[in-house]
Amino acid sequence: MSDKRTFSFEFFPPKTAEGIAKLRTTRQQLAQFRPQFFSVTFGAGGTTRDGTLSTVLEIRAEGHAAAPHLSCIGSTRENIRAILEEYRSHGIRHIVALRGDIPSGMVEAGEFRYANELVAFIRAEHGDHFHIEVAAYPEFHPQARSAEDDLNNFVRKVQAGADSAITQYFFNADAYFRFVDEVQARGVDIPIVPGIMPISNFGQLCRFSDMCGAEVPRWLRQRMQAYMDDTASIRALGLDVVTELCDRLLAGGAPGLHFYTLNSAGLVSTVWQRLGL
Numbered sequence: 001m002s003d004k005r006t007f008s009f010e011f012f013p014p015k016t017a018e019g020i021a022k023l024r025t026t027r028q029q030l031a032q033f034r035p036q037f038f039s040v041t042f043g044a045g046g047t048t049r050d051g052t053l054s055t056v057l058e059i060r061a062e063g064h065a066a067a068p069h070l071s072c073i074g075s076t077r078e079n080i081r082a083i084l085e086e087y088r089s090h091g092i093r094h095i096v097a098l099r100g101d102i103p104s105g106m107v108e109a110g111e112f113r114y115a116n117e118l119v120a121f122i123r124a125e126h127g128d129h130f131h132i133e134v135a136a137y138p139e140f141h142p143q144a145r146s147a148e149d150d151l152n153n154f155v156r157k158v159q160a161g162a163d164s165a166i167t168q169y170f171f172n173a174d175a176y177f178r179f180v181d182e183v184q185a186r187g188v189d190i191p192i193v194p195g196i197m198p199i200s201n202f203g204q205l206c207r208f209s210d211m212c213g214a215e216v217p218r219w220l221r222q223r224m225q226a227y228m229d230d231t232a233s234i235r236a237l238g239l240d241v242v243t244e245l246c247d248r249l250l251a252g253g254a255p256g257l258h259f260y261t262l263n264s265a266g267l268v269s270t271v272w273q274r275l276g277l
């Protein structure tokens, strides 16, 4: 039986020669799992524009599929038009389209306010050339006025022309299944692939989760905090929790998994092997 599920790994563009070398090694390790694609994030306001493209091109030169992210906040239509043309001139056909967050110090929101406007712009300018992924939030985006509003805004992105979606990470599988049911009830039929965050630095994960609206369950916080500096136990519990989550998601029909690798292969490889993918 052929496996139609989509598995992918996300990187951020490294800034130093050391980071670039480390990412090459990470890629070699993860490429053996034959993901459908690697994706590379894009700093809001265009801060990593060159790094995103050069990382994508390096991955493609190694013979793997790669999708750049593109965030529109703080940009003009001209900026975005130029980036899309540049991507297209390199033969790129797969994009993760996002609003992004206004970087501190940047005042102008730019000409795009929401991701649905970016998706519509890409479709208007390039027709079906790009496969467009968008972001989804099973636990809802932190700035959403209400859960209902956020669901409708997600549907808007799909109606604007998104082909598939990747979710923010979460640790509660029910939130994902309910989100999928609710958007399907609103007519959405694109694949919504769960984003998976391996647990490495737990303190950092909690701080980041508070900002991006992902919930770290109380029982997990309590257990992790009790481990104090015992990094081996933190790693072991983190691996168990994330592997069980992936197992449950795939068993429940999730159309694949997208791993936030943070440019490291170790934890993701262990989860992958445990899942027997």
Ligand SMILES: Cc1cc2nc3c(=O)[nH]c(=O)nc-3n(C[C@H](O)[C@H](O)[C@H](O)COP(=O)(O)OP(=O)(O)OC[C@H]3O[C@@H](n4cnc5c(N)ncnc54)[C@H](O)[C@@H]3O)c2cc1C
Pocket (backbone or CB within 6 Å): 040, 041, 042, 043, 044, 069, 070, 071, 096, 097, 098, 099, 100, 101, 113, 114, 115, 116, 134, 135, 136, 141, 142, 143, 144, 145, 149, 150, 153, 154, 156, 157, 166, 167, 168, 169, 195
């Ligand atoms: C898979 C994934 C990859 C990511 N990669 C990057 C990256 O590379 N670079 C980066 O900077 N950030 C990235 N992010 C973070 C993302 O940019 C932020 O979460 C950002 O705050 C929202 O982006 P969005 O595309 O989901 O925005 P939107 O879909 O525009 O939603 C943002 C908020 O506005 C509301 N909204 C949406 N449309 C409308 C509308 N038409 N009218 C009124 N309200 C509306 C929504 O309910 C939500 O609260 C990523 C997130 C995910 C899940």
